[in-house]
Amino acid sequence: MRLLHTMLRVGNLEKSIQFYTEVLGMKLLRQKDYPQGEFTLAFLGYGNEDENTVLELTYNWGVEKYDLGNAYGHIAIEVPDVYKAADDVKKMGGKILREAGPMNAGSTIIAFVEDPDGYQIEFIGEDHVRK
Structure with a gap:
């Protein structure tokens, strides 16, 4: 077993991809729209998914903000x-x-x-x- 990715829901996919790539230096590894489900997934990281744990950004079309709650850490x-x-x-x-x-x-x-x-x-x- 190995840890594959951590998923975060985001309200503005382009802004989030820009932050993780330009500010934190990750690379956009792949991105795909799922029209039937009305969401887009983007996978980012510091290396390929075969050998590294990556970040999955999920954009649910039309949802601009989420309540992060108080259980999530960092x-x-x-x-x-x-x-x-x-x-x-x-x-x-x-x-x-x-x-x-x-x-x-x-x-x-x-x-x-x-x-x-x-x-x-x-x-x-x-x-x-x-x-």
Whole structure:
């Protein structure tokens, strides 16, 4: 078994694809409309789906906003330099929820950003991921 993808429902597919590709550096791997179901799926990631876990963005035609609830946490992305990654997002107009710095219960450096639909994304340094 392996983890294939995480699915997020989005209100504006083009805006979300732009965020994940231009701001976070993912690649659009594939996209398909499903007219009978009135939805579109887009798969994005840092590598091909055969060897990497990817992100599935689901756009239900005509739905512009979702209630994220309080159970969902975040997506975590490993980055070489958390400070630089957060600064890069800020320079591109992205929303920073938590500036880069040590987590409140340890020394691991993290930052949190928000995607166009309000989903939280944690940046965590590659030197602290598996400690």
